[in-house]
Amino acid sequence: MERRIILPGEKIAEGRLGAPNTYYDGAVTYAAVIGMVDDEGRYIPLENRYRPVVGDVVVGMVTDVRHAGYEVELNLPHGGFIPTRDIRLTLQLGDFVICRVKTVNEVGDVDLGEVRRLPKGKIIEFPSAKVPRLIGKKSSMIGMLKDYTGGDIMVGNNGYVWMSEKSDMPLLLKAIAMIERKAHKSGLTDEIANFLKSQVGDKPRTPTGGETGEGVESVGEEGETGAEPGYKNEQSESGSSGENYGQQ
Amino acid sequence: MNNTLAKGVRFDGRKFDEYRPISVQKGVIKTAEGSAMGKIGETLVLVATKIDIVKPFSDRPREGVLVTNSELLPLASPGFEPGPPNEDSIEVARVVDRALRSAECVDLSSFFVEEEKVLGIYVDLYVMNHAGNFTDAATLAATAALMDTKMPKVENGKIIRGEYTGMLNPTKLPTTTTMIKVGDNWLVDPSRDEERVLETALTIGTTEEHVCAMQKGKGSLSKDELLAAIDIAFKRGDDIRRILKD
Amino acid sequence: MASSESKVPLIINGKRTDGRDMEDLRNLRIEVGVIPEADGSAFIEWGGNKIVCGVYGPRECIPRHGASPYHALIKCRYMMSPFASLEEHSRSGPSRRSTELSKVIREAFENLILADKFPNTQIDVYIDVLQADGGTRTASVAVAAVALANAGIPMKDMVSAVAVGKAGGMLALDLNKIEDNFGQSDMPLAMSHRDRKLLLVQMDGLLTRDEVMRILDMAERGCDKVHEVQAEALKRFYEKGEGETVKW
Numbered sequence: 001m002e003r004r005i006i007l008p009g010e011k012i013a014e015g016r017l018g019a020p021n022t023y024y025d026g027a028v029t030y031a032a033v034i035g036m037v038d039d040e041g042r043y044i045p046l047e048n049r050y051r052p053v054v055g056d057v058v059v060g061m062v063t064d065v066r067h068a069g070y071e072v073e074l075n076l077p078h079g080g081f082i083p084t085r086d087i088r089l090t091l092q093l094g095d096f097v098i099c100r101v102k103t104v105n106e107v108g109d110v111d112l113g114e115v116r117r118l119p120k121g122k123i124i125e126f127p128s129a130k131v132p133r134l135i136g137k138k139s140s141m142i143g144m145l146k147d148y149t150g151g152d153i154m155v156g157n158n159g160y161v162w163m164s165e166k167s168d169m170p171l172l173l174k175a176i177a178m179i180e181r182k183a184h185k186s187g188l189t190d191e192i193a194n195f196l197k198s199q200v201g202d203k204p205r206t207p208t209g210g211e212t213g214e215g216v217e218s219v220g221e222e223g224e225t226g227a228e229p230g231y232k233n234e235q236s237e238s239g240s241s242g243e244n245y246g247q248q
Numbered sequence: 249m250n251n252t253l254a255k256g257v258r259f260d261g262r263k264f265d266e267y268r269p270i271s272v273q274k275g276v277i278k279t280a281e282g283s284a285m286g287k288i289g290e291t292l293v294l295v296a297t298k299i300d301i302v303k304p305f306s307d308r309p310r311e312g313v314l315v316t317n318s319e320l321l322p323l324a325s326p327g328f329e330p331g332p333p334n335e336d337s338i339e340v341a342r343v344v345d346r347a348l349r350s351a352e353c354v355d356l357s358s359f360f361v362e363e364e365k366v367l368g369i370y371v372d373l374y375v376m377n378h379a380g381n382f383t384d385a386a387t388l389a390a391t392a393a394l395m396d397t398k399m400p401k402v403e404n405g406k407i408i409r410g411e412y413t414g415m416l417n418p419t420k421l422p423t424t425t426t427m428i429k430v431g432d433n434w435l436v437d438p439s440r441d442e443e444r445v446l447e448t449a450l451t452i453g454t455t456e457e458h459v460c461a462m463q464k465g466k467g468s469l470s471k472d473e474l475l476a477a478i479d480i481a482f483k484r485g486d487d488i489r490r491i492l493k494d
Numbered sequence: 495m496a497s498s499e500s501k502v503p504l505i506i507n508g509k510r511t512d513g514r515d516m517e518d519l520r521n522l523r524i525e526v527g528v529i530p531e532a533d534g535s536a537f538i539e540w541g542g543n544k545i546v547c548g549v550y551g552p553r554e555c556i557p558r559h560g561a562s563p564y565h566a567l568i569k570c571r572y573m574m575s576p577f578a579s580l581e582e583h584s585r586s587g588p589s590r591r592s593t594e595l596s597k598v599i600r601e602a603f604e605n606l607i608l609a610d611k612f613p614n615t616q617i618d619v620y621i622d623v624l625q626a627d628g629g630t631r632t633a634s635v636a637v638a639a640v641a642l643a644n645a646g647i648p649m650k651d652m653v654s655a656v657a658v659g660k661a662g663g664m665l666a667l668d669l670n671k672i673e674d675n676f677g678q679s680d681m682p683l684a685m686s687h688r689d690r691k692l693l694l695v696q697m698d699g700l701l702t703r704d705e706v707m708r709i710l711d712m713a714e715r716g717c718d719k720v721h722e723v724q725a726e727a728l729k730r731f732y733e734k735g736e737g738e739t740v741k742w
Contacts, residue, residue: 005728005729005732005733007643007652007725007728008606008643008648008649008650008651008652009649009650009651009652009686009687009688010688011688021648023608023648023650025650030650030651030688032608032648032649032650033643033646033647033648033649034643034644034646034728034732036732045646046646046732047534047643047644047645047646048646048648049533049551049552049612049645049646049647049648051611051612077551077552077553077554077555077612077614077615078554078614078615106563106613107563107613107614108612108613108614108615127646129646184732306581307675333590335593335594335596335597338590338593338594339593339594339597341590342590342591342594346698349698350679350698350699350700351700352700450695455700457702458700458701458702459697459700459701459702459703459706460698460699460700461697461698462681462695462696462697463598463695463696463697464598464601464692464693464694464695464696465601466601466604467601467605468605468686468691468692468693469691469692469695470690470691470692471690471692471707471710471711471714474692474695474706474710475703475706475707475710478703478706479703482703
């Protein structure tokens, strides 16, 4: 099937297609945001506004410490909240965290759980519509980026990407910018692989100790030891977060 | 509410194309050149006209000037607040202005006084009680105020206050008809309650022969629905014109 | 406007002052993503109009007490620059005209944007007319639709807009400034692309019912042409993958 751009309001399926960023009028499903139809006929959004869904993995920064818990900036109109009762370790202003969305109420307030503090590094914003491409099929893209840039990377569905200070950041940022720009092109993984190889040679710089070698610190209620990282960005490429918009 | 409406009945018992009682009193403000209090149901709008000597617009040096302003007086509704005009206030002034201007009911070319001096007519809309559809009440009162307007005597480039040379005599009587769409039907003259639940609102200005203004508010409509609304606006406009001529 | 109809000849030998036929659009060009800081943006050059639109949000509602727990507030600000016309430098800031146009443009988009997905937020649509040549409100709708698509704001449909008026006694599509100033009537319209609903309707001057009927048909055909340019601009932007230098 030919790849083509789809505008908001274009029909993508008869009947209800429970896909993110679509609109269902009772008979037909339409695109609600600009997107494309890929080689296999799937509708892939090219832009969207992130809307949290229970179970999403999100990356954020602690912006307020209160008695009841922590406010976390998540690239949303309102911050998410980590109730103190759900975590044992103390977080500090400016800490980077990766969490799972536990609840979203009807006005969009987000409560977070399964909190882990991330080591020193940097957070960048990446279009949430393109997050599945950054992760790649079976985490192929993200795995390759880690291998070639030598540091850990955590991608939130909310579009925040944390990267370890141990990464080759200039290279990583260049590669991520390429992925953002070419997210809707086919053969992207190969293109990025070629780019990375051209920069660092064939030999990946796998960080020692595996992908959590830097000790992503679990402060969650499950009391994990940290041996099992818990977040591997295992969303499949097509399984981006978000709900479809339609009749309720 | 929509269930009731589906049966073709409105809460106040009116038919879909029926206005609340309409009346108008002219000449209520003696300090103005013309005035009228328009009443549709409980909605009250006072319009007064004042005529001054003003500078013409540079691109129309020999034409008079028509200026329409509105005040949604805070006493008129618990929802109105003091302060600079909000968008509803500006919109009603501009819609009424468009209806009066397009209908050419004031012959502005007769307003020339001398080089750099023309007559300017100020049409001030005062919404006094807002029980829904102040737009149509404002147009009603504005047209009536123009019918009531006396032309001041001008001597040596100055207005002699209190002396008049005759009446303005508007040649056309523009009216507006505001409608809201409920299902497939247009309801004319929405009450305050109906305005609160409206999905689509439309105001159409008419003269005897022409559409002279249109303004969609909230919502959407099809081409056919617009044409149906024009038919209603002509009918109801003629009703209002009869009241104006009484 | 009607009182000066005879002073300026608007139709000469069946052609309009700028050489167009009655149903020709002026030159129309749209560029996407011209304001990189904005969540979405677009620029339109339509005849002598140059208008830029930037979209932000959904973001936190300011003031907070104005927020709705049911939907995002759509805030639209249409502004005319003080240097936008050949006449003297005009006052900056909102005028009565711009306040009204902001309202009717907002009321067009309120029909399309799936605002109930973003409670307690606002979506800002900033429209700045840099150069004006008649038909700025319809050009504003056309450019804002593209900017909203670029921002990934979910919408039920796309919208196009065009004005049809009466100039020199004949109905004419897409009035220019002279026709607008000296023609007999002007009817700006916006129409959704898929379901053909009128989303903006205004009119001044004098028209018969029959003329309105013909105007609606002309406008519908005109909107289809405008839609093609909108769609082409978006496709170009996303297929290209990165912004070229914008010609302002």
